[in-house]
Amino acid sequence: MRILRRAWAAIDDRTGLSHALGPVLRHPVPPAARWYYVLGSATLFAFLTLVVTGIALALAYIPSTNDAYQTLQFISHQAPFGRVLRGIHYWAASAMVLLIGLHMARTFLMGAYKYPREANWLTGVVLFMVTILIAFTGQLLRWDQTAVWTVAVVAEQVGRIPAIGSAVAHFVLAGDTWGGQTLSRFFAFHVFFIPAVIFVFIAIHLWLVLHHGISEPPQAGRPVDPKTYRAWYRAMLEREGEPFWPDAAWRDIVFGMCVVTAIVLAAIVLGAPELDKPPDPTVLNADPRPDWYLFWYFGALALIPPALENAFMILSPLVAGAVLFLIPFVSNRGERSPARRPWAVGSVLIVCMMIATLWVAGVQSPWSPDFGAPPLPTAVVAVSAGPVVSGARLFHDKGCEACHTIAGLGGQRGPDLTDVGDRLTPAEMTSQILNGGTNMPAFANNITPGQLDELIAFLKTRVRH
Amino acid sequence: MSDPAPGAARDEGAAVVRRREFLTRVSVGLSAWGAAIVGIPFVGFLVAPLFERTAQVWRAVGPVTAFAVGTTTEVAFPDSSPLPWAGVVARTAAWLRRESDDRFIAFSVNCTHLGCPVRWLPDANLFMCPCHGGVYYGDGTVAAGPPPHPLPRYPVRVRDGQVEILTSPLPITTG
Numbered sequence: 001m002r003i004l005r006r007a008w009a010a011i012d013d014r015t016g017l018s019h020a021l022g023p024v025l026r027h028p029v030p031p032a033a034r035w036y037y038v039l040g041s042a043t044l045f046a047f048l049t050l051v052v053t054g055i056a057l058a059l060a061y062i063p064s065t066n067d068a069y070q071t072l073q074f075i076s077h078q079a080p081f082g083r084v085l086r087g088i089h090y091w092a093a094s095a096m097v098l099l100i101g102l103h104m105a106r107t108f109l110m111g112a113y114k115y116p117r118e119a120n121w122l123t124g125v126v127l128f129m130v131t132i133l134i135a136f137t138g139q140l141l142r143w144d145q146t147a148v149w150t151v152a153v154v155a156e157q158v159g160r161i162p163a164i165g166s167a168v169a170h171f172v173l174a175g176d177t178w179g180g181q182t183l184s185r186f187f188a189f190h191v192f193f194i195p196a197v198i199f200v201f202i203a204i205h206l207w208l209v210l211h212h213g214i215s216e217p218p219q220a221g222r223p224v225d226p227k228t229y230r231a232w233y234r235a236m237l238e239r240e241g242e243p244f245w246p247d248a249a250w251r252d253i254v255f256g257m258c259v260v261t262a263i264v265l266a267a268i269v270l271g272a273p274e275l276d277k278p279p280d281p282t283v284l285n286a287d288p289r290p291d292w293y294l295f296w297y298f299g300a301l302a303l304i305p306p307a308l309e310n311a312f313m314i315l316s317p318l319v320a321g322a323v324l325f326l327i328p329f330v331s332n333r334g335e336r337s338p339a340r341r342p343w344a345v346g347s348v349l350i351v352c353m354m355i356a357t358l359w360v361a362g363v364q365s366p367w368s369p370d371f372g373a374p375p376l377p378t379a380v381v382a383v384s385a386g387p388v389v390s391g392a393r394l395f396h397d398k399g400c401e402a403c404h405t406i407a408g409l410g411g412q413r414g415p416d417l418t419d420v421g422d423r424l425t426p427a428e429m430t431s432q433i434l435n436g437g438t439n440m441p442a443f444a445n446n447i448t449p450g451q452l453d454e455l456i457a458f459l460k461t462r463v464r465h
Numbered sequence: 466m467s468d469p470a471p472g473a474a475r476d477e478g479a480a481v482v483r484r485r486e487f488l489t490r491v492s493v494g495l496s497a498w499g500a501a502i503v504g505i506p507f508v509g510f511l512v513a514p515l516f517e518r519t520a521q522v523w524r525a526v527g528p529v530t531a532f533a534v535g536t537t538t539e540v541a542f543p544d545s546s547p548l549p550w551a552g553v554v555a556r557t558a559a560w561l562r563r564e565s566d567d568r569f570i571a572f573s574v575n576c577t578h579l580g581c582p583v584r585w586l587p588d589a590n591l592f593m594c595p596c597h598g599g600v601y602y603g604d605g606t607v608a609a610g611p612p613p614h615p616l617p618r619y620p621v622r623v624r625d626g627q628v629e630i631l632t633s634p635l636p637i638t639t640g
Contacts (some may be wrong), residue, residue, distance in 0.1 A: 010606065064550045064552070065550065065551050065552050065553075065554040065555075066550050066551060066552025066554070067550075067552070068555070069499060093535055102625065126493040142592045148554065149580070149581055151583060152575060152580035152581070152635060153579045153580050153596070154633060155580065155637060156575075156578075156580035156637060156638060157579065159637035159639050159640070160638065160639065160640035161640060162640050163636070163640050165639045166637050167515055169635075169637045170514060170515055170634075171512065171514055172516055173514075173635060174514040175514055175517065175633055176521070176544070176633075176634035176635065177544055177553060177557065177635040178549065179544065179546075179548060179554060180547070180548025180549070180550050180551035180554075180555070181514060181548070196613060205578060213527060213634070228608070228617075242579065250636075271614040279553060279554055280541070280554075280560060280624045281553075281556055281557060282551040282553075282556045282558035284539060284558060284574055284582040284583070284584055285584065285596045286581070286582050286595065287596075288581055288595075288596060301579065301597060302596075306613060309611065310640045314640065345590065365622055366597035367597055367610070368595055368596065368597070368598055369593045369594075369595065369598060371584065371593070371595065397588035397589065397635050398588060398589045399525075399586045399588070399589030399591050399593065400589075401585070401586070402589075402593060403598075409554065413598050432625075436608070436609070438609075439598070439609045439610060440609055441591055441600050441608030441609050442490070443470050445590075445602075446589065446590040446591070446602075446603075460607070
């Protein structure tokens, strides 16, 4: 024991470790730190988990468009610990996106971004943006069918930028179309470029937290005045400050390790998303969907009116980014307590409700045709021969069922036709089928008069019993 | 040891300041030089795809007799300049429609809304997109949903009994 202690004393003397880290660990923080202070450090723990598992995955992953899919199959199904490592990487990414969002909402609601911590907020906004980028590029590295088509979707979206759109699309694809260069570049962005930015900004962010001190829990009726705040904060720390380690840090460790445990449990129990079909762009039975944290944006892209689409795709990320950057410039003083800032609380609620609504819409995606709907069974058709049966068959073959539901079968794009016979006369049905509608093709050139009669004969029988 | 004249000290002080200014400029300038000679190839390599121009080529996709008049079939062909490690990703698909004995149309498979692959429903005579519900008629015009334009077409020709398609960049709908 004494030898160890002497060895440590010698090492510490020659390296100056406790001289350098001691004051950092023991710097005074406001008393009565709360549990809601742990979200930032938990985000950091999730990031460190991603770095470690990412390094491990890089042992086997080959970022070539030809081999990536096979190496992922190897990692997921053959290599010892491969499945759980991929799972941890996936769930840690999910946790990081979620936690950084919560951390941001928390610091906004409590006015922690106000004087003198404006730069803390600004570096945090940068970290939030690159976190979305790194999560998204990671989804592409799965390099299955969904990833390939997602690259096309990204290229199409940046293509809408005025004037330079096609050049940016060319840059994203690294060529005229997908090819040998596409994946290795996304890989380099995901593992080198973006992590470098994250490391630098985490360093600045943490330095700023130390430099300005952790913001004290807000109190209604105690507004921030830039003229007096620093002196007041320093006096408060001298009066009642507590050392960060361990008085406040234990909560960060407890919560952070709960998060890490939850991530590993999710990886073991649920695993990472199963790989989609191979990345062959000539296999057209594809159904590309983003990972869960972008489902709401997928929904927004389907629901936005076409006339506003270009403006929406380009302006909404720009405006969202600009608003986040401008927040500390617009209001960096005054009340911090959410109890005195109804507009702040209201705007967070509205953003959450908007994302939740679009998210549910994205999960249901009623606008997507149901290609897999089977022909209506005899039990539904209720007749065994004649024009009604042929009509029911046509309802499937002509693609009606891709968008219309009957008795729970079929797509949800158009109205449910389970009891259309009660609502429309045969003449109205004929007109609708031949002319189409806002979101329905006209079938005038796609159906013979005989087929139309059979289809109407079938639809007439669709009445409530 | 004799004290230097006051004027000389002032001159010497000014010289030190000038020397420090000079050394600062040399150091900043040299650092910028180092960053530039490494940074230029770095940035150049990063944006290189913007300046690569690949010549498009005609690709045979099958004999004329393989496509019945009035049908629309998927055809696959290699893109214009596949890199050796590109693998399956170098393959491109198109929907080939035989209008008449000598008239073919090759549609891009990419929906003009956001590029997802459209599927052909032969009995319905419609293309449908799985992503946001875009629908096109058999001639590629928009039937329903969010697509802003008809399905793009690839140049197509018949040579020596073979149907040939001219490779093209991924069609991007611009703003």
